[in-house]
Amino acid sequence: MLQQTRHDMVQYLRPNGWLTDEGKKVWGGLSREQKLDLxxxxxxxxxxxxxxxxxxRQGRIGTYAPLxxxxxxxxxxxxxxxxxxWIFPSYREHGVSMIAGMPLAHILLYWMGRVEGNTAPEGVRVLPPYVPIATQMPQAMGAAWASKLKRESSLAIAYFGDGATSEGDFHEACNFAGVFQLPVLFFCQNNQYAISVPFSxxxxTSTVAEKGQAYGIPSVRVDGNDVLAVYHVTAEAAERARNGGGxxxxxxxxxxxxxxxTADDATRYRDPEEVRIWVEERDPVDRCRRLLEREGLLSEEYIASWEECCKKEIQEAVDAAERAKAPPPTHLFNHVFETLPPSLLRQREELVRKEGGPDGSENPDPRHP
Amino acid sequence: MAVKTLIQGIHDGMREALRQDLRVVVLGEDVGKNGGVFRATEGLWQEFGEERVMDTPLAEAGIVGAAIGMAVNGLRPIAEIQFMGFIYPAFEQIVTHAARLRTRTQGQHPASLVIRAPYGGGIRAPELHSDSTESLFVHIPGLKVVVPSTPADAKGLLLAAVKDPDPVIYLEPMQIYRSVKGEVPDGWHEVPLGKARVLREGEDVTLITWGAMVPLAEKCAQAWAGRGISCEVIDVRSLYPLDEETIIASVKKTGRVVIVHEAPKTAGLGAELTALINEQAFLWLEAPITRVTGFDVPVPMFALENAFRPDQERVDRAISYVTSF
Structure with a gap:
């Protein structure tokens, strides 16, 4: 258990694919399937x-936030x-969402401008992407508070970026969580830039982690490209939250x-050498692959077949998303309130007249606008 | 039924909600041990404990954001914002999230919560405590907005708001917290959202108003009755959704309308009511719809608040105008 803030960065898997001593212990505690799953x-x-x-780029989805x-x-x-x-994501958390059980087709539908992409299957506790920065944080804190009040073991996690730490909502959420010892994890992916503005x-402060001290909550700085360390520190924090540790x-x-x-051009504000170092020397997937290959858990054939399997699944999701029948225009009104007030019913009728019937098939009265 | 003040009606509503529905929690600044700065939550912390009635840090976005998260995770929060003039830090949480979480999640997360806030002037409160910005919230699709003006409605609208599956902004006219008294039904008492109250029937002029302006309108109506002009007084009480039926029926009967609200004139709810009447009862009108409102100036410090707020003289002038047009 982490008892105090660690400002030195936790790293178990070095960029060169070798484990640290501490990392060896953690790695040794994982099953073969867990290792491969990462x-x-x-x-x-x-x-x-x-x-x-x-x-x-092909114009088949709208603006997309790559991760x-x-x-x-x-x-x-x-x-x-x-x-x-409970997972309260930002708009770049496609990886988190799919692991939590959000179908890939839904994630694509979201970026196709379709509200159905926000809906999670039954039992999947993922909220829609939070677009205004840091606004998910007080809500994750509130969901965690409810878990605590109901004596449930569930926790909440808010995902956000380094830019979010400048927002008031970051401060308020961290502060409440500290005061009430809430089972919430604030997971900052410090990817160094908020669009073009660097973390500096x-x-x-040179780290996000040290801000936790101001709220009386433990914080940890971890190599975010080290999947083993991230997994381990998150698991530890989750365990602490479930045990009443806040x-x-x-x-x-x-x-x-x-x-x-996809609407942004990062070459305008980033040094190509900086990008090269992160891409070529610190890549998160490469270092994990090297470790697994050395341990004999991965072969070229396995990698190729897994990639094929993924591509097939992704293709199926693309097909499903592109096939998904768009709801009729009157769908606009379906979930504004549980029961539509008369004024909204009239506005809905106005749209029906324009579109020609609830299913868009024919205009019942073309004289009306 | 006991005779109570408006704030006791609010208190009774919260107490009943806490008693009857274990999902209900009350949170906000000073709502616990202190019982609220106006005593709206007096004794609730002592009765229900600190896990149902919770003092929070001083942070409006945090309070409302927490309430939304609680609603997502199965509670029915009643969040208090100490004064409407301080609600703006929470505006983003309300507008961006509470109002549209139901739409965004296609009904999975309806954000069933109540946000209470005292509003308006008339109590010589310190600077920036007396805002009346209800229109900002009425304008936002996905929110319901209610304002009680009687103790029975205070309880009834609060319990209806707690039960309602959609987010409700519940605004409390603090000027009449204690000056208005009336009988309050015992037990669970609901006043349906979306229904106006005709508190006085009349034939010649329809006075449309809400909140702390209701007693003023009533007083004016009484005075004009002595001069042979009968005013119908409508307490809108549900600002969204509006009870169009009651309002339009009254306008069709009287043909003359005076709208009284404390909020500034431009894009105030009076403008929406005027448009509504034009759309649905234009041919029944005998005179231009007339508004008596706060002026389009920042809500003043209290030395000048009486000059800012509608008063009997201005309402009288409006009634005189529409009846002599």
Missing amino acids: YRWMVKVRLFDRRAVILQ EGQEAAQVGSALALGRED RQSA ATLIEAVTYRQGSHT
Whole structure:
């Protein structure tokens, strides 16, 4: 158990693919399937992400927020959670969402501008992406508070970036969580940039983790490209939360290898040498692959067949999303309130007249506008 | 039934909700041991304990954000914002999330919660405590907004709001917290959202108002009755959804309308009511719809609040105008 804030960065798996001494112990405690899962999920997430960028370039989905480079932070943390835990994501957490059980087709539908992409299957406790920065944090704190009041073992986790730490909601959520000892994890993927603004311009402290001290919550800084360390520190924080130990602020130090979104051009504000170092020397998937290969758990054939398997699943999701019948325009009104007030019913009728019937098939009265 | 003040009606509503529904929690600044700065939660912390009635840190976005998260995870929170003038840090949580979580999740997470806030002037409160910005919330799809003006409605609207599956902004006219008294039904008592209250029937002029302006409208109506003009007074009480039926029926009967609200004029709810009447009862109108409102100036410090707020003289002038048009 982590008893105090660690400002030195926890790292178990070095960029060169070798484990630290502490890492060897943690790694040794994992089953073969757990080890492979860390890698398999990262590959699936990366392939999904790359395909989504292509889909955007082809005009088949709208603006998309790529996550390449952050696979270890997302996969490591999400695999440390339980089915009963509440996940409050930002808009870049496709990896977290799919591990929690969000169908890939839903994730694509979201980026196709379809509200159905926000809906989670029964029993999947993933909220829709939170777009205004840090606003998910007080809500995750509130969900955790409810778990505590109901004496349930579920916790809540809020995902956010380094830019979010400048927002008031970050401060308020951390503060409440400290005061009430709430079972919430604040998981910051410090990917170094909030669109174009570097972390040095967000914060006068050199780490996110040290901010936790101000709220009386333990915090930990972890190599966010080290899937093993991320998994382990998140699991520890989750265990502490479930045992009444309260919140943890986790800073996963990582790097957004691509642009902020497909509408952004990161070459305008980042040094190519900096990007090269992160991509070529610190990549999260490569280092995990090296470890597994050395341990004899991965072969070239296995990698190829797993990638094929992922691509097939992703293709099926693309097909399903593109096939998914769009709801009729009147769907606009379906979930504004549980019961529509008369004024909204009239507005709905106005749309029906324009569209020509509830199913859009024919206009019942063309004289009306 | 006992005679109580408006704030006792609010208190009774919360107490009943806490008693009857174990999912209900009350949270906010000073709502616990202190019983609220206006004593709306007096004794609730002592009766229900600190896990049902919770003092929070001083952070409005945190309070409302927490309430939304609690609602997602199965509770029915009643969040108190100490004064409406302090609600703006929570505006994003309300507008971006509480109002549209149901739509965004296609009904999976309806954000069933109540946000209470005292509003309006008339009590010589310190600067920036007297805002009346209900229109900001009425304008946002996905929110319901109610304002009680009687002790029975205070309880009834609160319990209806707690039971309602959608987020409800419950605004409390603090000027009449203690000056208005009336009988309050015992036990679980609901006043349906979306229904106005006709507190006085009349034939010549319809006075439409809500909150602390209701007693003013009533007083004006009484005075005009002595001059042979009968005013119908409607307490809108549910600002969204509006009870269009009651309002339009009254306008069709009287043909003359005066709308009284404390909020500034431009884009105030009076403008929406005017448009509604134009759309649905234009041919029945005998005079231009007339508004008596706060002026389009920042809500003043209390030395000038009486100059800012509608008073009997301005309402009289409006009634005189519509009846002599």
